[in-house]
Structures are given as C-alpha cells and as structure tokens.
Amino acid sequence: MGRSPFVEKVGLKKGPWTPEEDHKLLAYIEQYGHGSWRALPAKAGLQRCGKSCRLRWTNYLRPDIKRGKFSLQEEQTIIQLHALLGNRWSIMATHLSKRTDNEIKNHWNTHLKKRLIKLGIDPATHKPKSHALGPCQLKDAANHSHMAQWEGARLEAEARLVRESKLKVSNPFQTQLGPSASAHLVYEATTTTTAPLPPPPHQPLCLDVLTAWQGSWLNAPKCNAFSATRVTLDSVTSTFNLSNKGAAMGLSSNFPDETEILQLQGLAYSTDIDDSLATGNENILLPNFMEAGLADILLDNSNQLYPSITGANSGNVAGNCCGDFEENTNYWNNLLNLVNCSPSGSPVF
C-alpha cells in the first residue's frame, strides 16, 4: 500500500538552499540529531518540508561526504555494481564510501552511461549492442544472470545492514561513519558469534563475486585476447589497476579519454592478436580492457567477448573457450568456492 500524495503546507520554501538555511539545519542536527524529519523543520526554524531537509542533509551537508571528481576506481566500481544491481543507487552508495546515491546516479547518467554508449556497449545490459548471443553465450549469460541476481541480493542485504547499523548512531557528529567504520558495521552485523573478533577489514566486504570473477577471469586459461593481456586487477577494490601499464604509458589517472582507450586497446592486443586484426578493420568493435572487461566479465563468462573478433574474423582466437561445459562448470564451482570461503561470509546465504 502506498501512501497518499504528500501535501505540504503552503508557504514552505522550495528551491536552492541559502547558507543561512544550511547553517540552521547543520546546527540543529549537530545538536540534536535529525530525529523525525517531519518535525525537524519547525524545530530548526526552517520554512522547508522535512523531505527537503533530509535531502539537503544526506546529499550535501552530511560530514562524511566526499565531493569532487570521481576517481578511476570509483567509476569502475560503479560500472561493475551497475552491471550487478542496475539502478540501485542507494545500494551502490553503501559500497562507495562517502559518495551519495544522488551523486552516483548523476555521475552515471551524465558520464558513465554516455561513455558506454559511445563504446557501443548497452548501458542497460552492459553488453555490446551489435552482437547477438549465440547458444553458448546464452548459456553463459544465464549463468552470469544467476550469479548477478545472487550477488545483487547479497549486496542489497549488506546495504540494509549498513543502514540499520547507522540508525543506531544517534548523533552523526559523535560517530562519523567513514569507509572503515561502515565496513566494521557490516562486519559486526554479519558476525553472530561471541568469539573474539579478528580485526575488521578496512574495506567494505561486499564485492566478493566481483573479485572472484575478475580473479578467475585472469586465471582462466588463455582463450582470448583479454585473458592473454594479463591485465592486473586489484582484488581489494575489485577494480582494474591501471597503475602499471597505464602509468608507464603516461595515461592520466582519471578515466581515459578515447585516445587513451585506443592506446590501451593497442596495448591489449599488441602481443597476442594479429596486428592487422586490431588495426586494419575499423568495423571491429575492439574490446578495450576497461569497458568491455567490466561489462563482459560480469555478463559473459565464455570470454568470447566479441564474436566478430573471436570468431570468423580472428582465426578462432577464442574458439576453444566456448563449448567446454565441464570446464565451465569447474570454472564456476571454483568461483563459488572462492565466494563461499570469502572472509566476510554472507549475511544472506
């Protein structure tokens, strides 16, 4: 049952907040905590609705907010989480320390989504737009879909635990929740025994499958151009690590622009793929090891990322990777083992 339309009293102010209003809200919450948002405006002397106050607080005034440009790692994490969760911005926010759901949503809509589209990747499915799935890929996609649902549910439950734990903190100024704090809360919430606790990890324990995917992807037999490139992954944050090759090439620390992506693509292919394939056919959708990797690791375990490359055009570079059901089964069993053995355990399963 939904609630009836929210009708505010006339005379309440809307629009941008003034510094005075910010100060009032900040001062009130600092002293009393927010309590009931509905009652807060009157108590704080604000001509605003409670909703507006909550939004201003959560998206702008809260002390544990990181502002400014998104780092490469943050962007990669967003893409990965989006592949798993879709538009579940609030859950993503719990896994991106100090970023608000609104900020993540805005960044996705204004930057990341456009970049994926530009690269020919459907931002909704995280798969290349122009390539239909074959039977083998459908099977693998189903595997990934299942894994994504599974991990998505777990991430959501963890986010809920973080929220519930935060609710226990009455005054945010007494206990400001940084990334390690929230990780600790998850850790505590998921640990039910009374045995002495080992030190909590310093990162949110939330990306097990992402990590496992990436790790397994790298450790998988060389069966396509991607696995052959030996791109380094950061297992802690579940994001790609560009520091080695990227830095060596003088790439910026921010998300690479198209020129840089082309550089990276060249890098990715130069050793293992026929140069004429990588450079001679402009119609081939070259998998740059960021976007395609992020999208397809999550959604296409066959590693046969781009049929136009790995199939007829490529001399069957990835031919033996697809179709080996037993190998795939072992592959996923290993992944599940990895996940099951992850230090965080799972609050859901």
Place this chain on the structure above:
DNA sequence: AATACCCTCAACCGCGGAACT
C-alpha cells in the same frame, strides 16, 4: 558582445515499503 545551445547537478516529485495505530 550577444545569443543559442549544451552540460551538470542540486533539488523536487511521486511512489512503494516499513512502521505505527
């Protein structure tokens, strides 16, 4: 310098679910 267009992001709106009565 003026105007049009584009982009970004803070803020609003409406809805669904949880909590309460």
Place this chain on the structure above:
DNA sequence: GAGTTCCGCGGTTGAGGGTAT
C-alpha cells in the same frame, strides 16, 4: 487486518554555468 504516517528510493526537472556560433 486495515488505515495512516513517515521514510527512503529512483526518476526527472530546471537553474546556472560553460562553450560554441
């Protein structure tokens, strides 16, 4: 169990700043 209230989420909007013409 039904009705009501509150909170939080995701989608959308539009003001304002930046850039192109």
